[in-house]
Amino acid sequence: xxxxxxxxxxxxxxxxxxxxIQKVHEYIPVTRKIAIITDTGVPxxxxxxxxxxxxxxFICTIPQGEPSKCFDQYKNLLEEMxxxxxxxxxxxxxxxxxxxxxxxxxxxxxxxxxxDFYNIPTTVLSQVDSSVGGKVAIxxxxxxxxxxxxxQPKTVIIDPNVxxxxxxxxxxxxxxEALKMGLILDDHLVSLxxxxxxxxxxxxxxxIELKRDVVQQDERESNLRKILNFGHTIGHAIESAYGLNxxxxxxxxxxxxLFFIEDKTLKQRVLNIYKKLGLPQxxxxxxxxxxxxxxxxxxSSHNTVSTILVEQSGSYIIKxxxxxxxxEVLERGPYEE
Amino acid sequence: xxxxxxxxxxxxxxxxxxxxIQKVHEYIPVTRKIAIITDTGVPxxxxxxxxxxxxxxFICTIPQGEPSKCFDQYKNLLEEMxxxxxxxxxxxxxxxxxxxxxxxxxxxxxxxxxxDFYNIPTTVLSQVDSSVGGKVAIxxxxxxxxxxxxxQPKTVIIDPNVxxxxxxxxxxxxxxEALKMGLILDDHLVSLxxxxxxxxxxxxxxxIELKRDVVQQDERESNLRKILNFGHTIGHAIESAYGLNxxxxxxxxxxxxLFFIEDKTLKQRVLNIYKKLGLPQxxxxxxxxxxxxxxxxxxSSHNTVSTILVEQSGSYIIKxxxxxxxxEVLERGPYEE
Numbered sequence: 153x154x155x156x157x158x159x160x161x162x163x164x165x166x167x168x169x170x171x172x173i174q175k176v177h178e179y180i181p182v183t184r185k186i187a188i189i190t191d192t193g194v195p196x197x198x199x200x201x202x203x204x205x206x207x208x209x210f211i212c213t214i215p216q217g218e219p220s221k222c223f224d225q226y227k228n229l230l231e232e233m234x235x236x237x238x239x240x241x242x243x244x245x246x247x248x249x250x251x252x253x254x255x256x257x258x259x260x261x262x263x264x265x266x267x268d269f270y271n272i273p274t275t276v277l278s279q280v281d282s283s284v285g286g287k288v289a290i291x292x293x294x295x296x297x298x299x300x301x302x303x304q305p306k307t308v309i310i311d312p313n314v315x316x317x318x319x320x321x322x323x324x325x326x327x328x329e330a331l332k333m334g335l336i337l338d339d340h341l342v343s344l345x346x347x348x349x350x351x352x353x354x355x356x357x358x359x360i361e362l363k364r365d366v367v368q369q370d371e372r373e374s375n376l377r378k379i380l381n382f383g384h385t386i387g388h389a390i391e392s393a394y395g396l397n398x399x400x401x402x403x404x405x406x407x408x409x410l411f412f413i414e415d416k417t418l419k420q421r422v423l424n425i426y427k428k429l430g431l432p433q434x435x436x437x438x439x440x441x442x443x444x445x446x447x448x449x450x451x452s453s454h455n456t457v458s459t460i461l462v463e464q465s466g467s468y469i470i471k472x473x474x475x476x477x478x479x480e481v482l483e484r485g486p487y488e489e
Numbered sequence: 490x491x492x493x494x495x496x497x498x499x500x501x502x503x504x505x506x507x508x509x510i511q512k513v514h515e516y517i518p519v520t521r522k523i524a525i526i527t528d529t530g531v532p533x534x535x536x537x538x539x540x541x542x543x544x545x546x547f548i549c550t551i552p553q554g555e556p557s558k559c560f561d562q563y564k565n566l567l568e569e570m571x572x573x574x575x576x577x578x579x580x581x582x583x584x585x586x587x588x589x590x591x592x593x594x595x596x597x598x599x600x601x602x603x604x605d606f607y608n609i610p611t612t613v614l615s616q617v618d619s620s621v622g623g624k625v626a627i628x629x630x631x632x633x634x635x636x637x638x639x640x641q642p643k644t645v646i647i648d649p650n651v652x653x654x655x656x657x658x659x660x661x662x663x664x665x666e667a668l669k670m671g672l673i674l675d676d677h678l679v680s681l682x683x684x685x686x687x688x689x690x691x692x693x694x695x696x697i698e699l700k701r702d703v704v705q706q707d708e709r710e711s712n713l714r715k716i717l718n719f720g721h722t723i724g725h726a727i728e729s730a731y732g733l734n735x736x737x738x739x740x741x742x743x744x745x746x747l748f749f750i751e752d753k754t755l756k757q758r759v760l761n762i763y764k765k766l767g768l769p770q771x772x773x774x775x776x777x778x779x780x781x782x783x784x785x786x787x788x789s790s791h792n793t794v795s796t797i798l799v800e801q802s803g804s805y806i807i808k809x810x811x812x813x814x815x816x817e818v819l820e821r822g823p824y825e826e
Contacts, residue, residue, distance in 0.1 A: 160497070160498075230629060262637060263635070264636075265626060266638065266709075287602065293571075300602045301603065301638060302603070372603075448574070
């Protein structure tokens with residue numbers, strides 16, 4: 153199926169369909185130089201299918217994992233673009249997960265002040281969420297996404313077939329962001345997680361529709377788009393403090409959401425889904441360590457943090473919490489009311 | 490006087506007036522954290538006048554000169570922003586010439602995916618041209634402006650008083666870009682250079698009006714805005730090959746324009762103005778060296794270069810020249826017809 157993201161000057165289509173990766177040449181103008189950016193975790197098979205459809209292309213492979221979303225890789229890739237004499241009319245295709253998409257997107261956003269960018273997400277997380285929306289960035293030290301741009305892709309190609317090479321843990325990790333979208337916006341999406349067999353195609357499509365609607369209403373995250381940060385404030389802090397080599401991003405977001413689900417019955421529903429997905433428990437943490445990360449987080453300004461709370465599945469409340477209130481939430485813990 | 494740049498989502502005012510530097514606090518919301526980025530060539534006096542009006546501000550000073558428009562300085566400045574805990578609601582003010590404006594502007598464009606940027610140009614070149622238009626960038630190796638963004642300032646404050654501390658050579662260097670604007674768009678502006686005393690305030694105002702009109706019609710340089718590159722194709726090549734420590738940017742642009750003024754009488758008028766401004770002669774050059782730079786220039790794609798020619802003062806012709814034709818132009822030389 154084809155969804156359109158309608159934005160003033162840079163609308164674009166999203167194709168969600170099994171086997172679309174074979175049709176890249178139908179959806180992307182490939183008669184120009186194309187840099188395919190991917191990482192070592194993406195099976196070569198997918199990358200080669202894309203490459204074969206782009207006659208004048210080259211592949212740049214970065215190491216898998218969040219540490220690649222750094223200044224050095226950013227600079228290396230820009231140097232690659234120069235050494236291949238890429239012009240303003242050429243294009244970058246990202247084939248990978250969120251790290252590849254964010255990094256390749258920022259290279260596309262800034263090389264020659266911006267060239268065409270296409271995204272072929274290959275993880276659940278990027279298929280249900282990060283490939284749509286135009287947020288591209290790199291990290292500096294422990295500051296996630298601190299440098300970047302809003303740079304919309306020209307086209308997003310989502311092929312659920314490519315998920316077949318992922319481990320179950322990776323797949324479930326990605327589903328956490330879809331669940332997040334359901335909790336704040338659409339109880340029907342939450343209920344898709346409660347069915348006996350999880351229909352991943354249905355979850356991807358519904359998530360992307362919801363994400364698309366939010367992005368259309370608020371491209372540059374001036375307001376509404378902040379709701380997508382549900383679970384991320386404390387989630388990012390857990391990821392930064394305890395996540396390295398231990399937890400995946402979606403797992404941390406899942407942990408972060410628990411702190412701000414304000415209804416007992418709903419929390420139990422969510423915990424049942426977590427169990428089904430085999431998500432890890434929130435680790436023992438040091439409140440002041442997490443608080444330190446929260447207060448340094450980029451969404452915080454002055455002494456409050458704009459926080460998303462959920463009382464009823466499919467709806468949200470935005471509340472400015474003081475650092476003191478965040479501290480109380482942390483002291484209370486994720487499993488208490 | 491106040492000019493407005495009307496752009497879809499990010500219109501902004503330009504104030505052109507003597508003593509406006511004293512009124513920064515009237516034109517910029519200063520009740521937030523402000524990073525003032527400047528260079529060692531800007532007299533402290535101007536920087537301090539700005540700082541005194543911003544109660545919660547800090548100064549970042551980069552070394553004067555084009556080499557500062559590099560990746561290392563870019564990264565350093567981003568780290569400064571982080572270490573000062575700059576949030577999305579804070580702002581950057583550039584106080585300096587084009588190098589400072591381009592570098593500070595790119596930091597503002599990319600820090601947290603974009604924060605408010607204000608520009609207080611302190612050189613003729615930046616006052617007549619580069620401070621308006623939103624082109625921000627850094628260089629990589631010999632590739633000028635290869636990485637950057639289109640990021641419009643929130644306000645530009647032009648105070649001709651600050652030019653008093655510049656050498657005559659620096660002032661005349663800057664006037665070259667204004668003359669360029671006249672040659673392609675407005676013979677009246679060219680004639681301002683032929684008066685007995687040069688009225689710099691009038692030249693700045695007219696140049697900025699013209700630049701504003703072009704930017705309004707073509708924000709992202711898809712077409713019309715390319716005309717502002719008049720003189721730059723060969724000018725950049727001369728600057729890269731022979732300019733280091735020898736010629737200033739405007740001087741190189743002036744040299745570059747000569748190659749593409751197609752009328753004998755007009756060329757003589759222009760040479761008279763160059764004499765009046767004391768501009769240097771085009772150096773002896775090696776055609777293949779310059780050609781190499783031209784073909785690597787970012788505006789070139791495939792085997793032609795989009796070139797601006799002027800036959801009649803105040804008007805332009807756009808022509809795709811093959812590399813071979815550029816070579817012939819270089820072999821003919823700047824002073825021949």
